[in-house]
Amino acid sequence: DAGVTQSPTHLIKTRGQHVTLRCSPISGHKSVSWYQQVLGQGPQFIFQYYEKEERGRGNFPDRFSARQFPNYSSELNVNALLLGDSALYLCASSLDRGRSYNEQFFGPGTRLTVL
Amino acid sequence: AQSVTQLDSHVSVSEGTPVLLRCNYSSSYSPSLFWYVQHPNKGLQLLLKYTSAATLVKGINGFEAEFKKSETSFHLTKPSAHMSDAAEYFCVVRGRDDKIIFGKGTRLHILP
Numbered sequence A: 001d002a003g004v005t006q007s008p009t010h011l012i013k014t015r016g017q018h019v020t021l022r023c024s025p026i027s028g029h030k031s032v033s034w035y036q037q038v039l040g041q042g043p044q045f046i047f048q049y050y051e052k053e054e055r056g057r058g059n060f061p062d063r064f065s066a067r068q069f070p071n072y073s074s075e076l077n078v079n080a081l082l083l084g085d086s087a088l089y090l091c092a093s094s095l096d097r098g099r100s101y102n103e104q105f106f107g108p109g110t111r112l113t114v115l
Numbered sequence B: 001a002q003s004v005t006q007l008d009s010h011v012s013v014s015e016g017t018p019v020l021l022r023c024n025y026s027s028s029y030s031p032s033l034f035w036y037v038q039h040p041n042k043g044l045q046l047l048l049k050y051t052s053a054a055t056l057v058k059g060i061n062g063f064e065a066e067f068k069k070s071e072t073s074f075h076l077t078k079p080s081a082h083m084s085d086a087a088e089y090f091c092v093v094r095g096r097d098d099k100i101i102f103g104k105g106t107r108l109h110i111l112p
Helices: none
Strands: A005-007 A010-013 A019-024 A031-037 A044-050 A053-057 A064-068 A074-078 A087-094 A110-114 B003-006 B010-014 B019-021 B023-026 B032-038 B044-050 B056-058 B064-068 B073-078 B087-094 B100-102 B106-111
Touching (some): A019 A110, A031 A074, B010 B019, B044 B073, B073 B087
Parallel strands (some): B010 B106
Antiparallel strands (some): A019 A074, A031 A087, A044 A053, A064 A074, B003 B023, B023 B073, B032 B044, B087 B100
């Protein structure tokens, strides 16, 4: 079975541009979460989506948005890119959100560099 | 409010010696706790999880962790380090509100 997949693997943008990152969860998983991992730090929670609705949001500005599609895949959008948005963006999927012990399965990430 | 603190940013051990990676947590509720490992250029992999069952949790690759409520700790241990254990390790707390908080990570170095 395929794990969580993310595209693209690497991306280079300039300040002010916008970017769209994509994630496909494990088959059967209905919950997708997005994380930002800045070099040398642990991942920080951005969004969680479950059944196509936003169920949780971390402490990120409105330039960050996301959505989940009927097939449970997800997109993360970042507008007006800043240098500080350079990071590894991780997507994780889990079966549902109803139980806090559910394991999250992580994708390999998208490395975003903003110049 | 929840938080997690990994007490060491770097740990170095010799191959074949025990590993101890320390994690303290803070949570208003009885939390779920996880340890993840991240190898260079690879995704995060779950090592083990605590979900209010047994306080001693066994994970993959010989790792285990003990939940100590009185000390609010969830330290990760392994009896004998292997070169392949060199990686970044993250302690994670997840509460009833589903908020997931990662620690800042501990880089484990294995000396030959």
